Amino acid sequence: MIRKTVVTGAIGFVGSAVVRELLQRGGFEVLGLCRAIQASAEPAPALAAVGDLVEAELSGVLHGADAVIHAAARAHIMKDEVADPLAEYRRVNVEGTLNLARQAAAAGVKRFVFISSIGVNGNINTRPFRVDDQPNPAEPYAQSKWEAERGLMQLAAETGMEIVVIRPPLVYGPGAPGNFGSLVRWVEKAVPLPLGAIHNQRSLVGIDNLVDLIIRCIDHPAAANQVFLGGDGEDLSTTELLRGVGKAMGKPARLIPVPAGLLQFGATLLGKKAMVQRLLGSLQVDISKTCELLDWKPPYTVEEGLQRCFERSN
Structure with missing residues (x-):
């Protein structure tokens, strides 16, 4: 039909x-x-x-x-x-x-x-x-x-x-706007980044995983009148994400290990506290309800999602 x-x-x-x-x-x-x-x-x-x-x-x-x-x-x-x-x-x-x-x-x-x-x-x-x-x-x-x-x-x-x-949390993929697009540009330009010692944990969702979830929700009987959290099911630090982006691009990220506390102090002085918080803070998502109720799991790992992202954009 x-x-x-x-x-x-x-x-x-x-x-x-x-x-x-x-x-x-x-x-x-x-x-x-x-x-x-x-x-x-x-x-x-x-x-x-x-x-x-x-x-x-x-x-x-x-x-x-x-x-x-x-x-x-x-x-x-x-x-x-x-x-x-x-x-x-x-x-x-x-x-x-x-x-x-x-x-x-x-x-x-x-x-x-x-x-x-x-x-x-x-x-x-x-x-x-x-x-x-x-x-x-x-x-x-x-x-x-x-x-x-x-x-x-x-x-x-x-x-x-x-x-x-x-x-969904932050969505990444080829041509993604917002914070992910900025990270990609920094790595692509080989900009030295003081983000080599960040130990936060952030959930992301690749565009392919998000689209698969959206389509699952079109007609799955258990989805009616429900709220679902999206995600890849893996959490990364900002340092790990940048390294993953660099690996997928074939351009290793140039990361300098600056303590997070020092970055936060400097950002506060410069009036950039909100921007730095997005890079240093943790935001994790529990997608267990999504997976169990919809009999769903993300089709791609973060590594696979990043690889697909840059394969398509080349």
Whole structure:
């Protein structure tokens, strides 16, 4: 049976990877939605520009869909120039998500898969986050994702449309934006980095593992109205990650063993405490519920994921 699946953010990092994999696997009629079609976008069998999801009228594109995978979002913006970042995150990530979801429910969509963020749990921990931990979003982006999750679960209770929430940690892969992209550029340029003695523990998820999990959630019976944490099932220190990136690139990372305490002190003096915390702090994720309830395990190890990342980008 061919299943019509609508994917938002279809030219973004995660959304485009989902579209590619669905098409490769077969058995899906895929419609990708994006704000606007860019000249540089990869060709897709079906891609529709729908504008701002807050105001979009979507009944036509949602007609006959079995599932919606909502990967579009206003994500981390390092130099945010809007006057009220939280208000803008709420507008896009909460109002836009709920407008899409309400119209999906009205169109008879059976399941709505929402890509949230581990930031809903928090941005640092001393033990692995579990899915049943009390949410503790510390940033506007994560706060908006948490509010969207709550709105979706309320909508599920009202309409009967099944909701699945996936909270991934840092996602890496070819062309990944954000922190991983910065690490790759540093290693590629052979920049000496004072990160050779960092003993934190961080969970990551490769784009291939995340996409496999998302697709598992499209129709797995046990996924309905559940929240899942994503991850590779392996934790690395920042030092180990940089070495892994270098190995996969064939360009060993140039790491200088500077004590973490000294780095934190210097970062505080320079006003870079938040940035350095992402490099030095621990953030671990317990994916046991995800694996057990969905009978799933990450298809690729971190080493394999990094290798695939740079094989594709060459």
